[in-house]
Amino acid sequence: MNQPTIDTTQAASPLQPHRSPIDSLYDLIAGDEDARVCKDIPSESCNDQPRNFFAYLLANLLTKVADELASAKLVLPWLIGWLGAPALIVGLLVPIREAGVLVPQLVVAAMIRRLPVRKWVWIVGSLASAVALACMALAAATLSGALAGWVIVGLLVLFSLMRGLCSVSAKDVLGKTVSKARRGNLMGLAAGIAGTLTLALGLALQFIEHDESSALLFIVLLGGAALLFALAAGVFVLLREQPGATEGGGNALSAALDSIGLLRTDVAFRQFVLVRTALLSVALAPPFYVLLAQQDSGGDLGALGLLIIASGLANSLSAPLWGRFSDRSARLAMVASAALAGLLGILTWALVQFAAPLLTGLGFGLLFLLLGIAHAGVRLGRKVYLVDMASSETRASMVAVSNTVIGIAMLAGGLIGLLGDLYGTAFVILVLGIASIAAALYARGLREVSEPA
Numbered sequence: 001m002n003q004p005t006i007d008t009t010q011a012a013s014p015l016q017p018h019r020s021p022i023d024s025l026y027d028l029i030a031g032d033e034d035a036r037v038c039k040d041i042p043s044e045s046c047n048d049q050p051r052n053f054f055a056y057l058l059a060n061l062l063t064k065v066a067d068e069l070a071s072a073k074l075v076l077p078w079l080i081g082w083l084g085a086p087a088l089i090v091g092l093l094v095p096i097r098e099a100g101v102l103v104p105q106l107v108v109a110a111m112i113r114r115l116p117v118r119k120w121v122w123i124v125g126s127l128a129s130a131v132a133l134a135c136m137a138l139a140a141a142t143l144s145g146a147l148a149g150w151v152i153v154g155l156l157v158l159f160s161l162m163r164g165l166c167s168v169s170a171k172d173v174l175g176k177t178v179s180k181a182r183r184g185n186l187m188g189l190a191a192g193i194a195g196t197l198t199l200a201l202g203l204a205l206q207f208i209e210h211d212e213s214s215a216l217l218f219i220v221l222l223g224g225a226a227l228l229f230a231l232a233a234g235v236f237v238l239l240r241e242q243p244g245a246t247e248g249g250g251n252a253l254s255a256a257l258d259s260i261g262l263l264r265t266d267v268a269f270r271q272f273v274l275v276r277t278a279l280l281s282v283a284l285a286p287p288f289y290v291l292l293a294q295q296d297s298g299g300d301l302g303a304l305g306l307l308i309i310a311s312g313l314a315n316s317l318s319a320p321l322w323g324r325f326s327d328r329s330a331r332l333a334m335v336a337s338a339a340l341a342g343l344l345g346i347l348t349w350a351l352v353q354f355a356a357p358l359l360t361g362l363g364f365g366l367l368f369l370l371l372g373i374a375h376a377g378v379r380l381g382r383k384v385y386l387v388d389m390a391s392s393e394t395r396a397s398m399v400a401v402s403n404t405v406i407g408i409a410m411l412a413g414g415l416i417g418l419l420g421d422l423y424g425t426a427f428v429i430l431v432l433g434i435a436s437i438a439a440a441l442y443a444r445g446l447r448e449v450s451e452p453a
Contacts, residue, residue, distance in 0.1 A: 100160025275382075326383075
């Protein structure tokens, strides 16, 4: 006679505690009867999972909105131009923002592993990010010209390094506090809500004239971002993180070199890093789509608002779906999103070649919307894949090694702009589109690591 199966992830006590509104909301969002499943997290964290889910969700949401308010791809370039700083500084913003976050993480991860509880690293990084952005707002209010530009660049270096601290610690804390098959949903919800709020910002910009009020606008944007980072730090304090392994927390440089060895000894991880490197073709594409739009629109605040609206719509519409897709198969999420970006690049090149009417007015917004949907899928897919692939002992090292390699590759990938000077912006988009198709084909070869509930 078959015996009933006992779910060991449920509370063993026959006396069930009173269910709080947070518990009920968590069960609703989890979307099935097995909402309390605990995979790949300490058993002590199971009962705290609803609380940790929402604390992480809110903190992640606040920082995503703050990142949009201080975007190095959209907001800071407009600020630099308004302040009258040299164009050279505009070209430095995105490489500094991305590489400053990624490259130092290999050594930082070894230092983080010395700490059994790592949420405090994220909290320090978030507070320091708030300070950097508050100083940027002050610089925008009191300085102008080249001095203002270089001060903002220096503060952006600090901001990027602190975001790097948050990046390493956040994935490690997520892996210890939220179960598999829940992480993609969490990140998708945060990105989707943040996208909706970003959409509201873009709509508001449509009604702001490009005059002396621009100074106040940039001060409010940067000051608001600083406030959101500070609030996120306060929310993260509420997380209940169980102490974890501290192996590899000795000499930071020695541990970093040991971590690099993962690329040699772990075949699956090495393949993932190669796939993520190939997927940079998707991440490098947006500025060139923006350049096409700028050439047509004249680059006023209304055009900036249109791009922000497209970005917000892309996240709010697609991120929750990509999140659930990633919980089922993060590998296929990367494949599908990279293929979409690749086809879009080829289509855009063709439209430019034939001077299609689509490339006027709202047509650029539509292109940026579709690209944003693809980019959201790549980001969520590769994040969930890495967290699911790694164990609690290797997660921080794998995140740091992967991010360091990608940071260096991104600096090199920035040279693709030279093709734009030689052959035009549309040709760069074509090259990146073909590379995205190749990345999608290569990603199909990754092994499956997702465990859907």
